[in-house]
Amino acid sequence: MFLKFFLARRLLSACVITSAVGGGLVVSHEAVSVEQSSSAATAAPAETSARAVAGDRASRDSRESSWRLAQGATPTTPAPTQSTEVVPPPVETPASETAERGSTSTGSAASAPSTSRSAAQTTQRPAPVPAPAPVAPPAPVVTSGSAVPAQDLPGWNLVLAEDFTRDAALGQFDSVYPGWSGYDGSQDTSGNGTYNSDAVVSVSGGVVDKNLHSGNGGAQVAALTPAIDGQAWDGQLYGRYSVRFRADDVPGYKIAWLLWPSNDDWSQGEIDFPEADLDSTISGFAHDVTGNPSRNAWHMNTGASMTDWHTATIEWTPDSVTFILDGQAQSTTDRSAIPTDPMRWVLQTETALDGGAPSSGAAGHVQVDWVAAWSRA
Numbered sequence: 001m002f003l004k005f006f007l008a009r010r011l012l013s014a015c016v017i018t019s020a021v022g023g024g025l026v027v028s029h030e031a032v033s034v035e036q037s038s039s040a041a042t043a044a045p046a047e048t049s050a051r052a053v054a055g056d057r058a059s060r061d062s063r064e065s066s067w068r069l070a071q072g073a074t075p076t077t078p079a080p081t082q083s084t085e086v087v088p089p090p091v092e093t094p095a096s097e098t099a100e101r102g103s104t105s106t107g108s109a110a111s112a113p114s115t116s117r118s119a120a121q122t123t124q125r126p127a128p129v130p131a132p133a134p135v136a137p138p139a140p141v142v143t144s145g146s147a148v149p150a151q152d153l154p155g156w157n158l159v160l161a162e163d164f165t166r167d168a169a170l171g172q173f174d175s176v177y178p179g180w181s182g183y184d185g186s187q188d189t190s191g192n193g194t195y196n197s198d199a200v201v202s203v204s205g206g207v208v209d210k211n212l213h214s215g216n217g218g219a220q221v222a223a224l225t226p227a228i229d230g231q232a233w234d235g236q237l238y239g240r241y242s243v244r245f246r247a248d249d250v251p252g253y254k255i256a257w258l259l260w261p262s263n264d265d266w267s268q269g270e271i272d273f274p275e276a277d278l279d280s281t282i283s284g285f286a287h288d289v290t291g292n293p294s295r296n297a298w299h300m301n302t303g304a305s306m307t308d309w310h311t312a313t314i315e316w317t318p319d320s321v322t323f324i325l326d327g328q329a330q331s332t333t334d335r336s337a338i339p340t341d342p343m344r345w346v347l348q349t350e351t352a353l354d355g356g357a358p359s360s361g362a363a364g365h366v367q368v369d370w371v372a373a374w375s376r377a
Contacts, residue, residue, distance in 0.1 A: 144207070144244050144309045148370035156240045156374035160228055163370045168203040170211075176203065179227025188350035189256070192357040193219035195350075206369065210349050212253050213363040221253070224347040226371055235262045235344030238376050242313040243274075243347065244369035247306040250278045252358025253351055255306075255366065259314065259343035266293045269339035273323045274302075274312040277352050278364065281305060282312070284323040284330070286337035297337035300330045309369070316343075317376070345373060 150161035168176035174184065174197055181197040188195060200222040202209050210222050227233050243257060254277045261268040270293060273284035282305075286298040302325045304310060313324040315331075321338055322331035332338075349366050351358055 144246070144367075144369040146244050146309070146311060146369065148244075149242065149372055152377070153240070153374060155377050157377050158372070159236075159239075159375050160226060160233070160371065160373040162226065162372070164203050164206050164208055164368070166203065167205075168201075170200075170202045171198045173197045173201040173203065177227070178230040179232045180224055181222070182225035182227075182232055183223040183346070183348070188219075188221050188223075188348070190351045190353050193221040193351040195223050196220050197222045208368040210366040210368075211363070212250060212349065212366065214358065214360040219252070219351050219358050221350045223349060224368065224371070226345050226347070226373065233344065235259070235342050236375055237340075237342045238316050238318065240313065240315050240374040241345055242311060242372045244309065244311050244371075245274075245367060246309045247278050247366040248364030249305075249307055250358075250362055250364030251352075252355065252362045253278045253349070253364070253366075254353070255347070255349050257312070257347040258345075259316065259339070260346055261339070262342040262344050265341075267291060268341040268343075269293060269337075271314060271316060271321060271339065271343070273314050274310070274325070276306055278306050278366070282310070282325060286321050286332060286334075288336050289339050290336050298332040298334055302328070347371070 148161050148163045150158065150163075152158050164177075166176050174181040181195075181201070183195040184197050186195050187193070194216070196216070199215065199220045200210050200212065202211070208224070213220055225232065241259070245255075247255065254275070256272050256275045258273075258275070259271040261270075266287075267289075269289035270287040271285070272287075274282045275285060276282045281301060281303050283299065283301045285296045287293045288295040288297045298321065300323060304325060310326055311324075313322075315322040315324065316339070318338070318340075320331050320333050322329055347368070
């Protein structure tokens with residue numbers, strides 16, 4: 001009877017013998033099954049199993065599977081044609097992870113060296129689930145403190161109100177706003193700059209940004225040629241024109257936002273407002289319509305800097321030309337200053353007329369929030 005009992009114990013011990021294979025741990029499935037039966041009944045906590053692992057070497061082999069179950073490992077079911085399972089080699093555990101585990105346990109496992117953990121001690125964690133991509137809030141449409149006046153006014157019928165609500169990355173302005181880059185490819189008035197909306201103009205948050213700079217062999221500038229419903233607008237006889245804008249103080253560049261004869265005959269006159277070097281103050285001009293257009297028949301200076309937001313308006317009637325800046329108006333009734341032929345609206349941003357080409361290091365921005373135009377009622 002004693003001999004049978006001794007042989008039975010030797011047979012059971014043979015089933016749980018472990019050995020290192022390639023740095024890994026070979027565990028008999030029969031041993032796992034025996035220990036699973038034991039742990040299912042007792043469900044020992046992680047702390048108790050950790051103490052067992054830290055115990056003497058002889059008892060560690062028989063308790064190994066129970067410790068893995070208590071740590072959350074999935075029981076292994078032997079395949080019909082395979083009697084053993086190879087557990088992956090030991091995995092190096094970062095010191096920060098070891099400290100974290102130690103802080104949640106009062107057992108001896110907290111003091112186990114992080115550089116000699118066995119494969120059975122490595123907890124398999126589920127792959128992280130990526131968080132949904134954040135949705136950016138819509139950009140504000142108006143950022144200059146003034147909304148586009150998109151309605152008829154006494155004596156005037158609205159024909160154009162562009163608030164630039166469609167964003168356009170650099171190089172896309174002409175496709176997003178067709179007809180608004182009619183001067184692209186031509187030289188500016190001084191000849192020192194090239195109109196090039198692809199290199200200069202973008203739209204974001206309801207504001208046009210003209211990024212003036214030197215590149216591609218010269219100064220890069222841009223002109224807005226207002227269009228109606230995507231079609232080039234050849235202008236009208238008389239009208240009201242408003243624009244909301246500001247600019248950086250950039251030497252060597254200017255704006256000349258003007259009414260120009262629809263048939264390109266300069267002798268019919270020219271109305272410029274606002275006009276200014278970016279490092280100077282805002283002025284207005286009405287050129288002679290009696291045969292000498294190089295002469296300014298009327299001129300005014302507002303004294304206002306370009307760096308603040310402004311609203312500038314031209315009112316052109318058969319009897320007067322009026323310039324309005326932020327509600328302050330000045331006008332003339334001089335017939336030599338009042339054109340009598342159709343004119344189109346162009347917002348030229350270009351190089352200065354004197355002083356030569358801008359410095360290659362001069363750069364800055366002109367911003368336009370909105371534009372609007374009316375015909376006479």
